[in-house]
Amino acid sequence: MATLPQLTDATLTLENRIAVLTLNRHDLRNALTGSNLIDDIVSTAEWVNTCEDVSVLVITGAGSAFSAGGNIRDMAERGGDFAGTPAECAERYRRGIQRIPLAMQAIEVPVIAAVNGPAIGAGFDLANMADVRIAAESAKFGETFLNLGIIPGDGGAWFMQRLIGYQRAFELTLTGRIVDAEEAKDLGIVVDVVPNDDLMTTTMTMAERMANQPPKATRLTKRLMKMAQRMELKDFLDLCACFQGMSHNEPEHMDAVNRMLEAMSRK
Template identity: 55%
Template sequence: MPAIPSLTDATLTLKSGYAILRFERDDVRNALTGTGILDDLCATLEWANAENSISCLIITGAGKAFSSGGNVKEMQERTGMFGGSPSEIAQNYRRGIQRMSKLMHSSEVVTIAAVNGAAVGAGFDLCSMSDLRIGCEHTRFGETFINLGIIPGDGGAWFLQRLVGYQRAAEMSFSGRIIDAQEAKEIGLLLDLVSSETLLEKAESYAALYASKPPQALRATKRLMKLAQRQELEDFLDVCADVQSQCHHTQDHQRALDAFLNKTTPEFKGD
């Protein structure tokens, strides 16, 4: 088992087949920059990918906000990742916040954002990078970069339009407005909208369900879902045939067949 990462500004709770990552910097609205949260998130994603017993990762925030994204004070002072020449800042983005984008996109485990409060800027983009988003009455979303005279440097424009279509993504990006939970549900940003008291419980119910499935098949399904976004059908079908042939030779496939035919509950082992 890969070593559980040592985190600075977040906590990691292990459950049966899934984990919960909670940002713990309510004092700065769980900002991704100027804190250890970004490094904590990236370390956790790398660990979850390498840990075969983990099928799902829930990401949430402690306090009033999910994440406020970039630290605006650092932007004003031109410190941290926002300091230096244009070429230095570009490298800071590539080596900093864009690590999150790449790791979220390549994650083999199912990612669920349990959005406990405001998620704006890069915090909103992190939600957009997740497979599923569960919200509550305190949830707020905003692609607010334009309000600060900048663009989504973490690639948010790539992710958002794939969720809600070009027109809605463009309107949100051009206006920089904040939308509430109800609108987010109506346009498809939120899969589910529940009370704040039951938010984590609902997210865990999804995570537990996915964790009960054959682990290899679940990861393969997610890889194929991502691949389908960028591959032509003929090429994609070839890959599906190869992956499916491997699935047919797993022990978990046999366990699933036996359980189906005998009307029992299977216990999958990831082999």
């Protein structure tokens, strides 16, 4: 059995190749700053990449919120991550919350965000860093940085426009308005909206289907999906050829082929 990393403000489980990371600071509405959640998320991301027993990572929140993003009390007091001169504050961002997008972008397995409640500011951005989002009916989403007189300092402007396009991302970011789960689905932010009590069941059903795929090919496929966003077609096809050559020589490939042949013979 794999050894799980020691986390402070989140819980982590691993069963049937599915890791579930639960942000567990309900008292702070799972704010990412003013807690240890940044370290917990980064540690989990790094662990996933080195643990061959993981095929899917699910991220959700404990309590009524997915994540409130930044700790507004710290902002009001100019404390914590928001203290100091412009240069000092910028360095805290680099050494603090900006570690999350870099870690999330590097995760090699599929990541599903089960958005159990409001995902606001950096919490919204965290959800957008996942590969797929499923929302409970109570979920709300808001790129609310401008409402506080600040910018999306955690990379949110980079992620959201790749998810829903520049125009829609621009409108949400520049108005700072909050959208409910159904509008989020219409915008393409989430793939599905389900009753609150069904959120984890629905999420785990999707996670199980992904986790049942051959694990090495799954990691290579996710890498291809990410790299396709920034490569020219010819270069991308060359990479596909290399990855396919690797896949054809993995035992899991022949195992999958034999299962398919057995299934066909029973029809």
